[in-house]
Amino acid sequence: MAGAFQIRSVAGVVLVVAIFWAIATRKKEDGILYANEYRNKLRTPEEAVKVVKSGDWVFMSHFAMFPQALDEALSKRVGEVHDVMVRSVCATVSPKICAADPEKKSFTYMSGYLSGHERKLGEKGLCYYIPGNYSASPTNIRNGNMYPPDVAMIQTTPPDNNGYFNFGTSVSYARATCEKAKTIILEVNDQVPWVLGGEQESIHISEVDYIVEKSYPLPQLPPTNTETEAERAIASILIEEIEDGSCLQFGIGGMPNTIAKMIADSDLKNLGIHSEMATTSYIDLILKGKVNGSMKNIDRYKTVFTFAMGTQQLYDFLDRNPSFASYPVDITNNPNRIALNDKQIAINNTVEIDLLGQISSESSGTRQISGTGGQVDFTMGASQSKGGKPFICMSSTTMHGGKLTSRIVPSIKTFSAVTCPRTIAPTIVTEYGKAQLTGKSTFKRAEMLIELAHPDFREDLIKAAQAQNIWTRTNKIS
Numbered sequence: 001m002a003g004a005f006q007i008r009s010v011a012g013v014v015l016v017v018a019i020f021w022a023i024a025t026r027k028k029e030d031g032i033l034y035a036n037e038y039r040n041k042l043r044t045p046e047e048a049v050k051v052v053k054s055g056d057w058v059f060m061s062h063f064a065m066f067p068q069a070l071d072e073a074l075s076k077r078v079g080e081v082h083d084v085m086v087r088s089v090c091a092t093v094s095p096k097i098c099a100a101d102p103e104k105k106s107f108t109y110m111s112g113y114l115s116g117h118e119r120k121l122g123e124k125g126l127c128y129y130i131p132g133n134y135s136a137s138p139t140n141i142r143n144g145n146m147y148p149p150d151v152a153m154i155q156t157t158p159p160d161n162n163g164y165f166n167f168g169t170s171v172s173y174a175r176a177t178c179e180k181a182k183t184i185i186l187e188v189n190d191q192v193p194w195v196l197g198g199e200q201e202s203i204h205i206s207e208v209d210y211i212v213e214k215s216y217p218l219p220q221l222p223p224t225n226t227e228t229e230a231e232r233a234i235a236s237i238l239i240e241e242i243e244d245g246s247c248l249q250f251g252i253g254g255m256p257n258t259i260a261k262m263i264a265d266s267d268l269k270n271l272g273i274h275s276e277m278a279t280t281s282y283i284d285l286i287l288k289g290k291v292n293g294s295m296k297n298i299d300r301y302k303t304v305f306t307f308a309m310g311t312q313q314l315y316d317f318l319d320r321n322p323s324f325a326s327y328p329v330d331i332t333n334n335p336n337r338i339a340l341n342d343k344q345i346a347i348n349n350t351v352e353i354d355l356l357g358q359i360s361s362e363s364s365g366t367r368q369i370s371g372t373g374g375q376v377d378f379t380m381g382a383s384q385s386k387g388g389k390p391f392i393c394m395s396s397t398t399m400h401g402g403k404l405t406s407r408i409v410p411s412i413k414t415f416s417a418v419t420c421p422r423t424i425a426p427t428i429v430t431e432y433g434k435a436q437l438t439g440k441s442t443f444k445r446a447e448m449l450i451e452l453a454h455p456d457f458r459e460d461l462i463k464a465a466q467a468q469n470i471w472t473r474t475n476k477i478s
């Protein structure tokens with residue numbers, strides 16, 4: 001009996017060792033396999049961009065992940081190719097293809113959301129805007145409603161042992177783009193953080209055609225230090241609207257940093273984040289224990305986002321940090337999904353609003369400033385969340401051409417885009433207060449908005465509202 005037991009034990013041990021050995025050798029062989037595949041696909045940037053032909057559509061990855069080496073290599077092909085359409089999103093460096101080709105003989109450049117660099121190029125006719133709601137972009141690509149790229153140029157981390165490259169700080173619609181691209185070139189940068197994802201945050205080496213390597217720090221977007229009185233007043237109004245357990249989204253611009261700082265110093269607790277953008281201001285909120293995601297209905301304990309832009313501190317903080325989950329933008333920005341978290345707060349900025357509640361957040365006349373991005377997505381999503389509150393914020397005035405100008409206007413400028421139509425206008429906040437426009441008549445909207453305007457402009461706005469037939473004798477201005 002004892003002998004049989006011993007034989008069975010030895011057999012068991014041998015089996016366990018054999019299984020471990022098989023797994024270990026398979027991993028080692030996979031490693032070698034991927035190393036060979038990596039070497040076979042490795043090119044210089046100049047070699048890789050030779051795949052671009054006249055008439056091609058090229059996609060360059062989003063935000064801080066703009067592929068700088070491939071852009072530089074492609075810019076050297078000016079004159080060699082013609083009618084190449086290059087598309088990116090909010091490039092955090094000025095694309096070299098534009099500087100190299102001011103007459104657009106070879107390249108026409110366009111962006112889904114203009115960065116400061118792209119805004120300047122736009123003024124010179126060297127960058128065009130592609131209108132759209134951010135949430136729709138992956139579906140538009142997959143359905144063929146956006147030009148499928150002939151060549152996708154995507155910056156990533158180096159691969160892991162399983163042969164996966166991570167999309168780093170811009171998951172966005174990198175995966176949808178790669179699915180449709182005829183050729184995929186990865187620009188591998190060992191300074192890109194590995195960002196843990198809910199899904200579609202990585203790509204396998206077997207799906208990739210060429211790899212180029214370049215090491216450089218990601219461009220940084222430091223928080224603005226020019227906090228204004230108006231921003232502080234608006235943040236004080238907003239913080240009263242946030243409760244323990246609220247789920248936050250902050251948009252882009254100066255305002256969100258001010259409110260984030262105020263939350264970090266408040267007594268609020270058990271907050272969550274479900275946002276489009278991750279910024280440096282999240283670090284404090286998480287480290288100070290304000291944000292833990294414990295009250296979220298989906299992605300509990302995770303800070304959810306689709307792209308990150310901030311300081312090096314943010315990029316280091318994101319690296320393999322399990323409290324974050326990046327998702328493609330059709331998931332983060334899907335209004336129905338945003339609404340699944342209760343008490344979703346959406347805080348976004350605007351440029352101008354008219355007396356009907358039409359919100360113009362991305363352009364001024366013919367000047368494209370930025371883009372629609374996720375403003376409509378989050379305004380709608382938060383409005384559908386149980387206890388949710390969407391806000392659109394702005395200082396009541398701005399200096400324009402050396403002159404104090406009201407942001408609350410009788411009608412938005414000719415050619416300015418309406419980002420949020422009046423049908424979804426939510427609560428508007430200026431330093432003079434807040435106005436919940438949902439469900440209000442035209443005359444009530446006009447009254448409420450005029451109360452948020454700078455006092456110097458109120459009389460003229462009332463006259464304009466009368467001329468526009470959106471004023472009644474019952475209207476009052478305190």
Ligand SMILES: CC(=O)SCCNC(=O)CCNC(=O)[C@H](O)C(C)(C)COP(=O)(O)OP(=O)(O)OC[C@H]1O[C@@H](n2cnc3c(N)ncnc32)[C@H](O)[C@@H]1OP(=O)(O)O
Nearest residue numbers: 251252253254348349350351361364369370372373374375
């Ligand atoms: C990527 C994303 O989608 S994030 C999610 C939310 N998305 C959005 O809300 C998209 C729309 N919103 C935005 O683009 C931004 O929040 C903005 C433009 C409204 C505000 O952003 P900020 O960075 O705070 O704007 P800022 O005050 O620096 O102005 C940016 C430019 O717009 C110009 N501008 C701002 N207001 C006006 C105005 N009333 N008239 C004319 N120009 C104006 C400024 O002059 C500046 O131009 P410059 O580059 O020549 O200096």
Ligand SMILES: CCCC(=O)O
Nearest residue numbers: 089112113134137373
């Ligand atoms: C913010 C990006 C918008 C787009 O390209 O869809």
